[in-house]
């Protein structure tokens with residue numbers, strides 16, 4: 128795959144554009160993982176305006192995709208897929224969907240799926256806002272994870288942060304009543320924003336009244352390890368859909 132053209136940048140007409148287009152070229156083992164597993168595990172979504180969009184008419188059919196009815200966890204920005212692959216292996220009775228705009232990240236997850244022989248994970252190479260906003264039928268998701276979302280530390284970039292009121296509304300619409308949105312970050316000031324956003328959203332309640340204990344289902348990823356090595360504290364947040 129080649130670098131994307133300027134015409135293929137994330138759609139700028141919307142409120143939140145949380146990522147910049149990075150190279151989608153696959154080399155070495157990731158190219159092999161893609162060739163071997165993409166047909167089986169990457170959901171082939173129709174696009175609209177760019178290669179990370181999802182056509183607004185497309186609806187996901189979980190039973191058709193996974194071949195059963197099971198609680199569904201969706202990870203937003205799954206990176207190299209470390210967390211979701213580990214949890215999917217621990218919980219074969221549940222289904223998992225990794226949403227990631229970065230193609231080499233999706234390929235990394237495919238490698239883990241192949242090695243562990245997982246059948247309960249799928250990947251979507253698309254913008255989470257389209258996936259949760261239109262592709263996923265409302266009220267059908269059991270858990271949404273947003274772990275170590277890009278903190279966009281410069282003030283002028285804060286508008287790119289994923290966790291904002293508009294995004295909370297999109298997550299709320301995808302979750303079933305009683306479903307859980309789990310967040311984690313190593314960026315204190317973004318953690319405070321996450322808490323403010325989830326507290327302000329009428330659709331959510333906070334079962335811990337503040338930060339949550341570390342989610343026991345979240346393994347230590349290389350990304351989290353980097354934050355810890357830099358001396359940063361890790362914050363977990365849990366918001367329950369009313």
Ligand SMILES: C[S@@+](CC[C@H](N)C(=O)[O-])C[C@H]1O[C@@H](n2cnc3c(N)ncnc32)[C@H](O)[C@@H]1O
Pocket residue numbers: 145146203204205206207209210226227228229232253254255256273274275276277289348349350351
């Ligand atoms: C800092 S990384 C963290 C990766 C992983 N969650 C972890 O803990 O190792 C954030 C990831 O979110 C992805 N991302 C950012 N905005 C996104 C969006 N709107 N939809 C899907 N993925 C997104 C980025 O490409 C990146 O891989």
